[in-house]
Amino acid sequence: MSPATQTHHDTAEPAPRPLLQVEHIRKRFGAVQALQDVSLEVYPGEVVALVGDNGAGKSTTIKMISGVETPDEGRILVEGREVHLTSPAVAEQLGIQTVYQDLALCDNLDIVSNLFLGRELHRTLIPGVIKSIRKAEMEERAIPILKELGINLPPLSTQVASLSGGQRQTVAVARAVLWGSKLVLLDEPTAALGVTQTKAVLDLILRLAEKGVGVLVISHNMSDVFQVADRIVVLRLGKTVANLTAKETRLDEVVAAITGSAEEVLTGK
Amino acid sequence: MSPATQTHHDTAEPAPRPLLQVEHIRKRFGAVQALQDVSLEVYPGEVVALVGDNGAGKSTTIKMISGVETPDEGRILVEGREVHLTSPAVAEQLGIQTVYQDLALCDNLDIVSNLFLGRELHRTLIPGVIKSIRKAEMEERAIPILKELGINLPPLSTQVASLSGGQRQTVAVARAVLWGSKLVLLDEPTAALGVTQTKAVLDLILRLAEKGVGVLVISHNMSDVFQVADRIVVLRLGKTVANLTAKETRLDEVVAAITGSAEEVLTGK
Amino acid sequence: MSMQLREGKQQQQGGLAGVWRDRIAAGELGLLPVMLALVVIWIIFQSVNSHFLSGRNMSNLILQIAEIGMLGIGETFILLLGEIDLSIAAVSGVAAAVLVLMSGAHVNPWLCILAAVVVGAVIGVFQGFWVTIIGVPAFIVTLAGSLGYQGILLAFLGNTGTVPIFNQTLLNIAASYVPGWLGWALVVVAVAGYAAGLIGIQQGRRKRNLSAMSARSMTWRLVLLGVVSVVVVGALNSYRGVPVAGLILLVFVVLFAYITQATVFGRHIYAVGGNKEAARRAGINIRSIRVIVFTLSGVMGAIGGIIGASRLGSASPASGGGDLLLDSIAAAVIGGTSLFGGRGSVWNALAGALVIGSVENGMDLLSAPSSTKYIVEGGILLIAVTIDTMTRNRRKVVGR
C-alpha cells in the first residue's frame, strides 16, 4: 500500500538486503496516538531523510529504532531479522548509534567522558571486575574527530553542562560518528550548528554512507535534506505518507506532503 | 572603534533613543573568557540579528541582557538608563522577555501553566496572601496565540515533558510573544521548527517590530536572518566584529565576518 | 495551518472507559493506588482482628495520625520544592515544650498555642533564609537545626523532665469529639460544597468552549465522596463522634490542597520544584517562595507538636524524637510525592499517614512480639508502595 518499495534500489541489479525495516509501527502515549502507521527502510550506504511537521512523530520513530521506547504494534527488522529493541543497549550491540534531539548527554561529565560513555577505552586489571580507564588515549582519539567537525571547544576536561548549544550538539554527533558501525540515526543533528559546522556534519554523513553505513536523518531544513538524502520519507500525524527518491523529487512536492495539502497527488504518483 | 553607530537610524531624521545599549561587556567562566568585548544596540521597532559561530558568545550575551548572568565588566542601558540586571525578574519588569536556547520550561507543568508562568491570571482572595488562579481564562487566552503559531499540539493540560522538540519551542516562543512588551530576545527560536511553523514565527517577529517592540534574534539560518533583520551584529570569539545594515549587506559578507576569513575587509568598510 | 487541540475530540472518543484506559496507560492515577493499598491493608487487619474497623479503633487511628499528618503536610511542601526538612520533628518537640512551659506558667491557652506556632515560624524563617540566601543544602541546615533544637529542648526540659499539661482547653484539642448531628451536618456541607465548586468550574469551562467533565463523571465523584464520608462519620458516631483533632487535620489538608493546586503561590512551588532555573527565568522570586515554604514547614511542625502534646498530655525531652521524623517524610513519600521535587500533593501526605498509622495500629492490636512487628511493618510498607509503583508503572517512562 505504501510506496516503500519504490526506491532507487528497485533496479535491475540484485537488490541488497535492507539494513533496517520498520513495518507498520504504532505507539500511543496516554491520550495521544503518536504513531499510527509508520513504515520505512534503510539500505546499507543509503542516506534516508525523515521529514514531517512538528509533532508528526519523527523523534518517536527514531526512539523505537534505538530501543528507547518500544512500539505497541508493528515490527522492526535489522538485516532481515526481526529484533526486539527492549533497551538502547540492545540497539547499540546491533551497531545502531543515535543522536537524540534532546542530545542526552551527562551534564556532570566532561566532553571526553561523554564521547566515550559506555565504550570507554580501558585496561582490564581484574577480569570482569576492575577495568581501569585509559584517559589519555581517549583524549588523544577524541581530538581529531572533534577537529573534523570544525568547532571551537573549551578544554576537553570541561563539563558539558557549560557548553554552548552548538558545542553540545557537536559532542553528541561526534559520539554517534565514533561508534556507529552499521546504522546511524540523527535527530536534527544540525539544528544548533553554525554554517561551517553544518557543512562539516553533512560531509560526515556522506562519508559515513560511502563507508556503507546506513543513515537515517531527521531535519526541518530542506536544503540540507536535498544535499545528503537518497530518499525522503515523509511523516504526517504519525503516518508515513510518502516515500520519495530525492533526485526525482522537487522541494515543493516534499513540502506539500509534509503539510498534507496535496496528499492525493503524491500517493497517486 | 566598533562600527556600532553605523546603523540605518544614522540618517537625517532625529535618531530615536535606543531601547537597549550593551557596552563593552566581558564575561569569564573559570578558564574560559566567554565574552571579551561585546557592544550592540537595539532601537524600538527594530529587528537585530545576532549571529556568530558556535561558542562565539551569543547565548551568553543574551543571558546578560535577560538578567540570567551578570557581566564581569561593561554596562547595559535600557532606554538610556544604566540598569543592573541582577535577576531575570528585574529584566521582566523592564519589559524584556526571552526565549532561551535551552527553552527553560517546567517539565512537570502543563502547557498553559508554562505559558503563564510568573504571570498567572488570578483573582485576589486575600490581598497579598491568596491569589486564586483563573484556569479557564488562561486556557481561553492561550488558544488563539498557539493557533497563530500553526502547530499541532496535544491537549493543553499535557505536561510539557511529553512534548516534541518543536512543540516545546513553540510554547517558549508563545510565552515571549505573550509578555514581551518592550524588548524580545529570541535565542534560535526556529531551530526545532518545521517549515510552516518557522514562517509563522518569522511573521510574528515582524509583527512585533511593527508594534514598536525591539527584537534581538539569534539564528544560524542566514535566510531567516535576511528575511527579518534590519541590522546584523556579528560576534566572533566573544567580540562584536561587525554591525551591518541588512539591506546593504550580502550573505557572503556576513559569513566571512562570522568565520573571520575577511576581517580586514569588514572593519575597513 | 490547522492547530488541532486534540483534547475535546479525544476525550469524548473513548467515553468514560476510554478516559480511564488512557489514564492508566499514562500513569495518571492520583491517589487511587495508595487508596487501593490502604484498602488491602484494612481488609487484612480486619480479617485477623475484628476490632480493627470498629468505630472506636478508627477513632483512635485518626487521633494517632493527627501529628504525623500535620508534619507530613509540612514535609510535602518542602519535597515539592525538591528540598528536604530533617528538623520538622525536632521543631514539633520544641513547640510542644514552649506550649507546656507557658501553659505551666498559667498563660492563656490560646496565647500558648500562638507562641508555639510563632516559634515554629521563626525556626522556619531561619532555615529558609540559610538554605536560600546562603545556599547551604537543606539537608545540612535542617540536620544541624535538628541537633540545635534538640539541644534547646533539653535546655528547656532537661532538668525538669516531662512537664504535664493541666489546662483543659489544651488537653481538649485531642480529647474532644464533634457531636453526632454536627458530624452529619458536616457531611452535607462537604458534599454540597464540593458539588457547587465542581459544577461552577465546569460550567465556566463550557461557557468558554473548553473541554469539560461529563455530567456522569461529576456524579460519580460526588457519589464516591458521599458514600465514603457517610461510612466514616457513621462509624465514628458509633463511638464518640468525629475527633476534633481529625477534623483539624482534614481542614488543613483541604486548605493546603487548595493552596497548592489552585493558587498562584502553589503553582510557583511546583514550578520551582520542577525546574528551579526555568522558574527563576520566568521572573518568579524563587527566594521568597522557598523561605515561605520553609516557614510553612516550621509552622506545620509546631502545629503537629501542639496536637501531639495535647494528645500525650505533656511534653518531655523525648518529644519530637524517635521515628517521628522518618514517619513524616515517609507519609509524604508513600503517598507518591517525589523526593526530587515538583510532583505530589498534600492529599498524598494524608493517605501516607493513614497507611503508616494503620500498619502501626493494626500491629499493636495483634500484640505481636517486637521483632515480628518491625518485620511485618517493613514488609507491609514495602508491599503497599510496590502496589502503588506497579499500578502506575508507565509513569516512569513518561516522567523524569
Added chain:
Amino acid sequence: MSMQLREGKQQQQGGLAGVWRDRIAAGELGLLPVMLALVVIWIIFQSVNSHFLSGRNMSNLILQIAEIGMLGIGETFILLLGEIDLSIAAVSGVAAAVLVLMSGAHVNPWLCILAAVVVGAVIGVFQGFWVTIIGVPAFIVTLAGSLGYQGILLAFLGNTGTVPIFNQTLLNIAASYVPGWLGWALVVVAVAGYAAGLIGIQQGRRKRNLSAMSARSMTWRLVLLGVVSVVVVGALNSYRGVPVAGLILLVFVVLFAYITQATVFGRHIYAVGGNKEAARRAGINIRSIRVIVFTLSGVMGAIGGIIGASRLGSASPASGGGDLLLDSIAAAVIGGTSLFGGRGSVWNALAGALVIGSVENGMDLLSAPSSTKYIVEGGILLIAVTIDTMTRNRRKVVGR
C-alpha cells in the same frame, strides 16, 4: 574551521596563580573548603582543651570515626547514583549481630567476618533488586528494609541482650596498632607510590601531546602529602602508632576513590547519577550498576558494623541505632557529595566523617551538658558547611 582546544594555552597563561584563580572562580576546589573548615574546628577545640590535638586523642578520634567512615563510603556510592540508603545503619547492626553470635558459637573469626559481610551483601542485592527491577523508590525500600532489619536484630539478640565478643582476633580489629617503624614505612610507600603514579600519568600525557600538570604543581602535591602524612604518623606514633582500623578505613577510601575516579564502573556511576536516561541511551546497563552499588552499600554497612562491634567488644539490640544513620549520610553530604546524584567523591566521606567525629570528640572532651552539646554540634555543622558553600559559591551558577 580551526578547532581551538584552548586548554594548553590557557593553563600556561596564568601560571600556577592563574590556575588557582580560575579554579576558585569556577568553584573547582575539591576538598579544600571542607579541610579548611576542619582546620578551623581543630584550632577552636585545641584552644579550649589542650588534649584535643594530642596523639592519643587523634588516635581515639580515628577509631571513633572508623564505623561512620565506612558507612559514609557506602552512602557516598548511593548518593552518587542519586539514590538514598536509609538502611545502612540497620544493616551494620544486623552484621554485628551475626558476627557476635557466630563468634559466640566458636566459629573461626574469619568465617564470622565473611558471614557478616555476606549478610550485608545479600541485603544489598535484595534492596538493589527492589529499587531497580520493581522500581520502588530507594527511600521507601531502604526505610522498610531498615524496619525489617531492626526486627531481625531483635529476633537475634532480643532474648540475650548484649552479647560480648571473646575472640581476640575480632577484638584486635579495633584494638591494635601498627608499630612505629611500619608507620614510617607506610608514609614512604604512600608518597613514593603517589609520585610514581603522578609522574607516570603526566609523562603519558606529555608523550601524547596532551596538556599535563607542571613539574612545580606536581612537586607541591607531593610535598603536601608528605608533610601531612609525616605529621599525622608522627603524632600517632607518639601514642601507640597508627590504629589498624584507621588504616583499614584509609585503604578502603583509597581503593574506592580509585574505583570511582579511574575505572569504567566508577565512570558509569557518575553517568547514571548525572543523567540516568542519557546513561541508558549510551548503552550502559543501569540496572546492574544500581544493583551493584546497593550491594556495595550493604557490604560497607556490614564492614562498618564489624568494626563497630569490635570496638565496642559486643553487639546489642541497640547496635546500628541512634544517630548512626543520619551521621553517615551527613558525613557524605558535609564533604560535598550532592544528594541529587553525580557529584562528590569518596574522599568527601572521609572528610565529613572527620568533621562529625571531631565535633563529637571535642564536645565529649569538654564534657558539656547534653543540651550544650547538641546546640554546639548543630552550630559547628552549619558553620562548617557554610564555609564550604561560600568558598565554592560560584559553583551554584555553573552547576545544576
Added chain:
Amino acid sequence: GSSGGGNGTSNGSGGSGSKGGKMIALLLPDTTSSARYETQDKPDFEKEVKALDPSITVDYENAQGSDSTQQQQAEAAITNGAQVLVIDPVDSQSAATIVNEANQAGVKVISYDRMIENAKVDYYVSFDNEEVGKLQGEYIAQHTPKGGTVVMIDGAQTDNNALQFAQGAHAVLDPLFKSGQLRKGYESYTPNWDPSNGQREMEAALTKLNNKVNAVLAANDGLAGAVIQALAAQGLAGKVPVTGQDATDAGLHDIMQGTQSMTVYKAVPKEAKLAAELAVDIVDNKPIPSSLVNTKVNNGAEDVPAALLQPVVVTKQNIQSTVIKDGFTTMQKIEHPSS
C-alpha cells in the same frame, strides 16, 4: 472471630479471639536501653499469669522507646478488651493520659517498675529508682581511695529514669565531692543510652584525666560494657571499680571476669510475679491480699497502694546467692552470654 477467650495462649494471636474473654495487657517501654524487658519481664509475667489463671490472655506490647507509641498500644489493648493494663511507662508523666483513657473505659492500671505521675493509678509495683542510683553511689564511695577521681557516665537525659538514677548517685556522692574526699573528674549524660556514645565519653575522660581515674559510675550494664572497653584499651580494665545496673548476662559476665565490680540487681522475676498476681486478682475479681501491697507511694495525684521491692547489689561474692538462686539467670548463660 469472637470465639471468646480461654485458649490460654499467651502470644499475640490471642488478641483477636478475646472479645469478652479475660485479658491483661503488659506494656513495656523499649528493647534497647536494657535487655531486661524482652528477656525477663515479658516471659516471667506471662508465665506467672498462665500459672495463676490459664484462661487469661496476655497482650504484650513494647513501645520501642516512644511515649506516643505506648499510648497507641494502650489504646489498642483497651480496644482489644483488656481489663487491666500493666504499664512500665516510657515516660512517667505522659503516661498519665493513658491512665485517664483507661479510667474512662473502666480499665484498671498497674504502674509497673516506673511510677506514672499525677494520675489515678490503681497499684504500683517497683523498685525504687533513686535507690538504684544511691546503691551505685555508695559502692563508689566505699571502693574509691580517698582523694580519688570519679567518672560518671550517666544515662540518657531524655529518660526520666536516668535523671532519677543520677539524682540518687549525686545524693550520695555530692557531699563527698564537696568535702574533697573524692573528686569528680568527668560527668556526662549519654544520648540514647547508646554504648558507642558511652565509649567515646569514657575515652574523652581518660584522655582528659590522663588515665588518673579511680572509679567509674556507669548507669547501667550496657554503659559499663562500653566503659570497660575504653578502660581495657588503656590496660585499666579490672583495676578500676565500675558500677552497673540490671544484672544482664553480659554485665554479670564482666563481674565474673573482674572487669565490672557490681551491678544493681532488680529481681525482675519477683517484680513480674507480684504484678502478675495483682493483675490476675483484679481480673478475677478476687480481693487483694494485704500481704502483697506493703506500702503507699505518692505520685502527685494520690497515695498509690504499692508493692516495693528492694534492689540488691550483686558482686562476684554474692552472685550465687542472688541472681542464680532466684533463677534470674544461670551460670551457663553468664559464661556464654550468646547462648
